[in-house]
Amino acid sequence: MGIVHGDLMTLNIGPQHPSTHGVLRLKVKTDGEIIADVEPVIGYLHRCFEKHCENVTYDQVIPYTDRCDYIAAMNNNFGYAVAVEELMDLKVPERVEYIRVIVSELNRIASHLLALGTFGLDVGAFTPFLYMFRDRERILDLFEVLCGARLLYNYIWVGGLSHDFPNGFEEKIIDFLDYFEPQLDEYNNILTFNKIFIERTADVGVMPAEVAISYGVSGPNLRGSGVKWDLRKDDPYSIYDKFDFNIPVGTGTVGTIGDCWDRYYVRMLEMSESINIVRQAIKALPSGDVHQALPKKIRPPKGSVYKRTESPRGDLGYYIESDGSPIPYRLKMRSPAFTALSVMGEISSGWMMSDVLAILGSLDIVLGEIDR
C-alpha cells in the first residue's frame, strides 16, 4: 500500500493568528494534516530601522535598537554600544561593564521565560505560560526600578549607562535570584518533563547541526542542535571572559539531537547559567562612576566595524560605517531571529499541522527584529 497523495491545499497562517508570535504570515501547503511546504512571509512590521539610523546621531540610535528585539532590549543596547565603542576605541569603566553584564543576563532570563512560556502555549499548555510571565514580571519590575521603563529601556549608552544602580538594587537582584532559582524546578515539573509535552516536542522538527550551520542559525537554536557555539565564550566581548559558566547544548535527552525539546531545554539550562553569571557579577561589582566615560559628542573616526554579541536569540551583529560625522553613514543589523526563521521551511516539511506551530515556537522568533 502506498501513500495516497491528494491535491495540496494552501493554508494561510497569519498575519493574525494566535501563535505566530507577532505579525508573521506562513504560507503553508498541506496535504490533509501533513505539511508539504512552509514559506514564511515577513515584512509586516518593517519600520526602516536601518534607514532611520542614517538620519539620527549615534546616541539617538539606541532607542531604535530597543524596538528591534523588544523582548531583549538590554541585549540590543549592549550590542550596539559595544560596536560603537570599538569604532571609537573607547574604554568604559569597570563598573559599567559589570552592570551591563548583570542587566543583559537578567534580560536574557526574561527573554527566555517569554520564549519558553509562549512555546508552552503553542503546544497547548496554558498554566506554565502564566507562571513564566509571573516571574518575568519581577525582572521587568527590577528594570522599572533601574531605569523607569519596563520594555524599552534605552539604558546602555555608548560609553556608559543612563543611570547607576539605585541604592540597594544589588540586594533586590539577589532576592529575585533566590526566589527564581527554585522556580526552574517548578517549570521542569509542570512542563519540561510532562509526558505529553515530551510527546509533542521530542523528535519533532529536528534541525541537524549541518543544516543549522549552513543556514547561519545561531544562539540557543544552534546549541540545541549540539553545536557548542556561544559568543560569550568563543569571541568574548565586554568582560564575559571573567565569568565561569557553562554552555549548555542539546544532547537529545528524550529524542534526537536538535529537536524542539532540545531547543527548549537549552534555554531552560541557559537561564540557570545566567543566574550563575549574575551572582558572580554582583559579587565582584566594583564601585565607580558610570558616567565617567560618556563622550560629550559621539563622532567616531572614519572607518567601519562589525561587532557581534550574544543576544538571547543568537549572534546579534551590528555593522557600522562611519564617515567621521556624528551620524552613522550606514548601519546594518544582523538579526539572529531572521536566520532562525529562514530554516523554518527546511525543518518543518513533512510534519503535521500542529508541529509547524510547535517548531515555530521553539525557534523563538521576534518579528520586531526580523522585519526591523
Place this chain on the structure above:
Amino acid sequence: MTIDQLMNWIPFGADWPALAFFAAVLVCALTVFLFIAVYALMAIYGEVKISSFMQDKVGPMGQGVGFHAGKWGLLQPVADAVKLILKEDIIPTLADKKLFIMAPFVVFIGAFISFAALPFNQHTVVSDLNIGIFYILAVGSLSVIGIILAGWGSNNKWSLYGGMRSAAQIVSYEIPAALSIITVIMLTGTLSMQGIIEFQKGTIWVILPNWIIFNNPFSFIAFFIFFISGVAECNRTPFDIPEAESELVAGAFTEYSGMRYAFFFLSEYAEMFVISAVATTAFLGGWNSPISGFFDGPGWGLFWFMGKSLFLVFVMLWFRWTFPRLRVDQLMSICWKVFLPFALVNIFGVAIWSLIIG
C-alpha cells in the same frame, strides 16, 4: 419525577393522554434547560476561579461600589452571558447558511437530551429508560454531527480542519468508552441507569462501598478508560484538538459569534456534566452514599450524585489547566493502540472474574 408521575399528576391526564404527555415533556425539558443554564454559569465561574488559583492569579474580582463583577467576581458569568446575548450575530456571506445556523443547535441537542436519562437521586430521573446507558452513549454522539456541520458550513479552512479532526476523534473515542460501559453491564446485568445504581448498594471487601470501580481490577481500569475517553469526547484539553486555539484559531467554531458560539460553549459544559454523571452512575455508585447505610435518602442522594459528578467535572478542569495538547495522530494512536486493546481485555477479564468469583 419521571414523566409518568408527572402525567398522572396533570389533571387532564386521563382525558387527553397525548396532551398530558407533551405538557410533562415540556415541564421536564424546561427544568433540564434551566439546570444546564445555571450549571453552565456556575461551571464557567468555577473554571475561571479554579484556573486562577492554579495559575497564581485572582480571577474576576469585584471591588468597591458600582457596576463591577460583584463580590469575588460572582457576577462575571452573568456579564459574560449578557455580552454573548447582545453580541452581533455574524453569518459569513459565503457560509452554507442553513448548516451554519443548524450546527450549534444540533450540538446542543446532543448534550441536552442526554439529561433525560440521568438519575439525580432515587426518584428524580426524567425517564428511567430500560436502555438508559446506551441511550446516553447514542445521543451523545449526535454532537459530532453538529461539529462537522459547523466545520463544513462555515466555509473556512480552519473550521474544516476542526470539523474533520473532531469527527475522527469523537467517533474513535466512543468505542473504548462504550466497551468500558459493557464491562459494567456485564456485572450489573441491566442497562437501566437506576438499575446500575441499585446494584452498587452495600459494601464490598469489608469496608469499601460496593461501587463498580472497586468491584474488580478490570472495572477499576475500565473507569479510567471511560473517563479519559469521555474527556476526549467533550473536546477538553489535552484532547481539545478540534478547537486547538493555538493551531486552528478556534477550530470548527472560528466563524461563530454571539449566541451561536454560546450554544457551543453551553453544550461543551453540559457534555462535561453528562460524561461525569455517566461515570458516576456506572462506576462510582451514583447517588449511593460512600458509607453504606449512612446519609441515605433522596436529599443525600442528590447531594452524592451532584458531588461526585461535579468532582469529576473539576478533574476535567484540572486536566485543562495542567496538560499540553496532544497531536492528532498521537490522539488516535492512544485510542486505537492503548485504550481499545485494554478495553477488550477488560471485557474478557470481567467475564472470567464473574465466572470465578461472582
